Each structure stands twice: as C-alpha cells, then as structure tokens.
C-alpha cells in the first residue's frame with residue numbers, strides 16, 4: 482500500500498475514534514473537529530474537574546522538592562523529570578538503538594531528545610585526554626512550536642507538527658544524507674493546554690494525536706515504532722483498537738516516573754504494518 486493510500490485508510494478510522502458525541506452532556510463545544518462539525522455540545526460540571534498542583538503554589542513546591550525524580554534529573558543533567566519516563570519505557574521495551582533515525586514531536590524543553598541522542602549516538606571510545614568519541618550514524622529531529630536551548634546531536638524544527646510545511650521540513654531532514662525519508666522511531670510527548678476538565682483535556686489531546694498519527698504513517702518505516710502520550714478517558718479503547726490495525730503490537734504503558742494521580746498514559750505501538 483502506498484503512503485497516501487495508507488493515510489486514507491487511517492483517516493477512515495478517525496470517525497470511529499472520535500465518536501464520543503453521544504456520551505457527552507450539553508453546553509460546551511469540544512475542540513474535536515468531528516464533533517464541532519456535528520455541532521455537539523458538552524456541559525462542564527465540577528465533577529469532571531481534575532485538581533492538579535498549580536505551578537508556584539506551596540503545594541506544588543512541596544511536591545516538587547520531595548520528588549526523587551526531580552533530584553535525579555538535576556544530578557544527571559536532564560532538562561526535566563520527564564526524561565525518566567522515556568528512560569524507563571526504553572529500558573523495559575528497548576525501542577531506541579544506536580544509529581536509528583528518530584523524530585520527537587512536541588520536544589521542548591528537550592529532555593526526551595536528550596535521552597534519545599544519548600542512546601542513538603553512544604560513546605564508542607573515551608580517549609586518555611578525557612575526550613569522548615561518539616558513534617556518528619543516525620539522527621534525532623526534535624520538533625516543537627517553541628525553540629529550546631540547543632542540545633548536542635539534536636536538530637530542531639520549529640513549528641507546529643500538524644502543519645504541512647513543518648512536516649515537509651522534517652521529511653527533508655530525514656532524507657538528508659540517508660537513502661530514504663523514513664524514521665525508525667517517532668516519539669510524541671506533546672501536550673495540549675490543560676483546562677483541568679478531564680474529558681475536555683482528553684478530547685483535545687486525542688485530536689492532536691490523530692493529526693500526529695496521520696503524519697507518522699507517512700514517515701515511519703515498516704516495522705517502526707510510535708510512542709505517544711494520551712490522557713485516559715472515554716476514547717482510549719477506540720484508540721487502542723485502531724492502533725492495533727496499523728501496528729503489530731500495541732501496549733499501554735505507565736512508567737513509574739509518571740505520577741499515579743496524572744491522567745497521562747503512554748501508547749507504545751511497535752511493528753508498523755505499512756507494507
């Protein structure tokens with residue numbers, strides 16, 4: 482199947498993923514395009530609201546200071562504690578290997594890209610003068626709307642990854658110096674702005690992930706891996722069954738570094754079937 486035919490077949494699945502309109506109460510427009518088209522409204526009630534620690538509050542600071550992952554991230558020089566989510570997933574499932582081509586969607590401030598670059602470009606020799614020689618194969622392309630402080634061995638694409646122009650830039654980079662424009666692994670920790678309303682946040686992230694997946698089906702090698710973040714909610718099971726049609730193995734994983742009270746969860750989709 483060609484890439485375009487594949488994307489069309491993926492898009493046919495999208496209405497199934499976004500068929501949540503019947504479950505929602507009335508009174509509020511969701512950000513899901515399918516539902517907006519159908520003029521579906523939902524009502525926000527306080528029972529849907531998820532309380533989270535707000536940055537800067539004493540509650541947030543106390544939790545932050547007591548968090549062992551925060552201490553480890555300073556000790557090991559990672560940009561943020563979320564680095565450990567990828568480290569734990571990869572240590573268990575071995576998705577990132579030396580010499581791979583990897584795309585990180587929603588990469589800022591860059592800790593996932595940092596972890597990916599360490600594993601794609603391992604140290605192959607440490608010289609007596611203290612200098613280190615890294616393996617040179619592979620590429621890490623980090624895409625985000627926000628520019629972040631550059632990282633060694635990571636190339637940045639600044640833009641919205643749902644925008645065709647940004648997607649073209651990523652494809653051009655994947656092709657540069659390689660025989661094709663395909664990636665071995667795509668990781669996506671992108672987040673939409675949180676409203677604090679569980680289902681609303683779940684729907685907006687679902688919509689973003691659907692756009693990301695359509696792009697991923699164009700750039701992923703057959704057999705490739707797609708790891709992405711979701712928020713738990715009513716669409717999880719539909720997302721799971723859809724992903725299973727396109728990937729040989731799909732696991733839902735919650736690494737220990739992801740806080741128990743957080744609604745985030747990760748989809749690890751292996752063995753892309755675009756043959």
Ligand SMILES: C[S@@+](CC[C@H](N)C(=O)[O-])C[C@H]1O[C@@H](n2cnc3c(N)ncnc32)[C@H](O)[C@@H]1O
Nearest residue numbers: 587589590591592593625626641642670671672
């Ligand atoms: C939770 S942060 C990612 C953290 C990153 N994995 C790390 O470990 O440093 C989510 C990022 O997704 C980005 N994002 C969300 N939607 C995006 C889009 N459509 N295009 C590009 N970036 C996006 C946001 O700008 C934000 O920087």
